[in-house]
Amino acid sequence: MSDFVLNLATSSGSAPVFRPSEKKTGGWKERHKQKKLEKHKFKKLLKNKNPPKSNEQNYKSSTVETFSPPIVEVEQYVPDQDGPNTTAIQADYDNTSDLPAKKPLPKNTNSAANLDKNKNKTSSLFTGFVEQESTQTSQAENQDKFKNLGIMPALSKHLSSKLEIMKPTDIQKIVLFNSLVNNLSPDNPSTKKHYSDTDILIRAETGSGKTLAYMLPIINRLLLSTSETLNNNNSSESQLSKSELPSRNLGTLAIVLTPTRELAKQVYETTLSLINISKASNSADVDEHKDNISAEPVQQVRSHWIVPGLVIGGDKKQSEKARLRKGATILACTPGRLLDHLKTTSSFDVSNLRWLILDECDLLLELGFHETLKEILEILELKKNSLPFANKNSFMLSKHIPKSRINILCSATLKDNVKKLADISLNNPLVLSSSKNSLSMVSDPNINDSDTDESSSDDENLSDSSTSQKKIKAEPKPKPAKKVEIAPLEFNVPTQLLQEFLVTPPKLRLVALTNLMKFFIKSNNEAKIIVFLSCKDEVDFFYSLFSNTDKKKITGQFTEKSDREIDEKANQNDSDNDIDDISKDLNGSDPESRSSNTKKRDSTDSYGKDTRSQNFNRNDYSNKNGKYNNRKDYNDKSDHSVYNKSYVLENTSIFRLHGSLPQFLRSETISKFTSLENNNRNTGFSGENSRGAKILFCTDVAARGLDMPEISHIIQYDPPTDIASYVHRVGRTARIGGYGRAVLMLLPSETEYLNLLDSNKLTLSRISYDNNIGNETKNTKNGVESFVSAFYREGGNNLNKSITNSVELEQLLKICCLINKQKTAQWMDLATDTQMKFENYVLSHESRSQLAQTAFMSSVRAYATHTPSEKHIFHIKNLHLGHFAKAFGLRQAPKTINVGNKVVSTSKSQKTKNDTSKLPIKKRIKPSEMSEFSIGAPTSMLGPRTKKFKR
């Protein structure tokens, strides 16, 4: 690896430039001394109050030599010759934040103190530093340009003119700098030193542009190499023989592995957009050349030979095979399908593979792909050696093409489980993080670094030969992988994200969700809301519920049962949903309500069958069940609508996404949900709000990596299974500098979860409302942006750990009364009406009832899958299943539920009339247990435990 030297000096020479010694020799004591000395020098520089003056001239003339790094503080760990060879780089995000207008300063912004904590873990050597004056705009502008980070002018112009990506984000600056600029030994370009390519671990917050961070260097190097091939041959394209020109026949040069198909598709589309460089952008290279007479002659970039490919399953394997046979230069894929093709598609050429990226690598492991990945790595290693080196196209010998495969691991939540993967796939990785709380990487000191040194000298030879003489050399031997240790992760979320919680009694969860969505839509009539649920059955149920309830009132078509039938059934079964009952619940004053409810529930016993889904899979990532793999299958069995209009929520389209939907439906859902087109054009809604709001009900299949623009709100109806999931779910909003709100809905028994989040630096506030909401409708962006900005301006709303009541829910219902032009005093009527509406809908048809029960049971089973460390918070014993069933429009819970291998009876809390009459009254009812929604009695908020009903 080349030493890291930043030439930030201006021509005046007044800038404080820190230069580490060129080479560290001697024993460890000497080197230790050296390190200390350099650290001392670095600290001195930090204190220097006279930052360097900008020198525009320098920036203009070269992109490499005079590059100012995007980071105010750069820390790099440069290996000793016989010491650990691991690098950690951290950025001071606060001073260089390039995201648009981040005014609010939320409390959870990480402090410098946290950085210091981790510094000790990384035995680091500071090798470069610069402090810049922020007021010197010309310099700042230079830092913010892609071309100053080693990106070709044509690509840089393409980014700005076509993709409207004007300047790099912090993580992009760091990755590009280290992959393109620093890599090329900027201190002495005349040596033509080869790239010192190392494996990389990238960690940055959600929505910070990690995809471009790893993809841009790949495309840039392919383009540079193409230009170089043409230049070296000193001939036009037409004069070169076919074998000398790069083409898709080279096979796959880069593979991006993702855990979900949607993410793979997104990566594929991003790649496609990047290589689609227009002629206009192309001319940027020529213009650049005119400005810079000292630069090497530049030809127009040729990108058309770079062919992105997609292999994700859910598509016909034969057509995938055909695509692979023709050649896919950059391939986005899911692990299972990739392994399948590696084993069975003989024409799939990976012998030239130079980049392997594992996006969302922590999830890849969590989903149990460890063995698959291991096998993939083994096959890639085997196939790498399958072709003789001499057979390779001259393009592959360019200095811009890595000599061996670079492995890149990437995620917003790289944590300790990645260690396993890093151990088998990474060699001396460079850790690039935009967070101060960087990971710390420690190489195994027992492993000698001599291999690395050897290979670097190979690098030099190969570099020279590749550019001029094209000597054929044997590839360097694979280096032994080093043990990697990853320090505990501190989670980061975007600073423009407002994180809130809403505590809701189980009985009123559905009411709360409906009114919360109504409130958000009122505050933002083009709101895009994602509601995270724990399982696919729940998603299907909510999709159907919000699409169809109340349909009859509007269209007159919804007549599966007559009004009379519905009303009769509703009256007959009406248990605890009338105004009085909810009022009593909320005020905690009716000790008898439980027994009366119990009696009434019995009449709906016909819905108590266990209709559990046989293929329960909490997250449904892999569609392993193989259901509905094509349009025909699915059409035969199910609703294939991509979205429906909601009749409960005005002017709103309802979408759903989970892993058991057929691929065509998944893709269309994402495309329609993300598109900005008017989705209500045929719905009869009109007027200025005709664009309407959109709501997506989904499982965690949508939690990772999906980049859906302008998501304004996230609602977590079911809590996530782990903290990383929380971070990814909320990360679907407030992306790339935008604003967003994320609300976590919790049961009273789950509020301890807030402390757990808090201990991970994720501090949530009680939900708060804009009181003017009933009076005015706000437009898309400002609805969220102004609220979040004002929230932080006013000092935020601290987490109150003693959560004792449901005032926020009451407040929400009152606001929704205002929205409905009702009096606020009618908030309980509103709650009752909302719940009744859904219960009537569920009761109105056997199939709906089945759907609700299946959803309920799957949801309870999903609840049982929380990790052991969270079990004390999310334990099924804490659930009052009867009340929990209300969230599914059910008036009582099904009699039994399968949880794991056990059949759990729910009937303990729902005795038949005869059974309950036999019980002594004091054993059946306790006032404190009854008043679950009591505002006055904090302990009662925890609700009765099933255990207490044991006789």
Ligand SMILES: Nc1ncnc2c1ncn2[C@@H]1O[C@H](COP(=O)(O)OP(=O)(O)OP(=O)(O)O)[C@@H](O)[C@H]1O
């Ligand atoms: N420099 C930039 N300027 C403006 N927009 C950008 C920039 N880089 C990337 N984007 C856009 O930001 C969005 C988010 O990027 P991306 O999906 O790569 O984020 P991410 O960090 O991978 O997020 P996640 O962790 O959620 O997967 C994309 O729409 C992308 O086009």
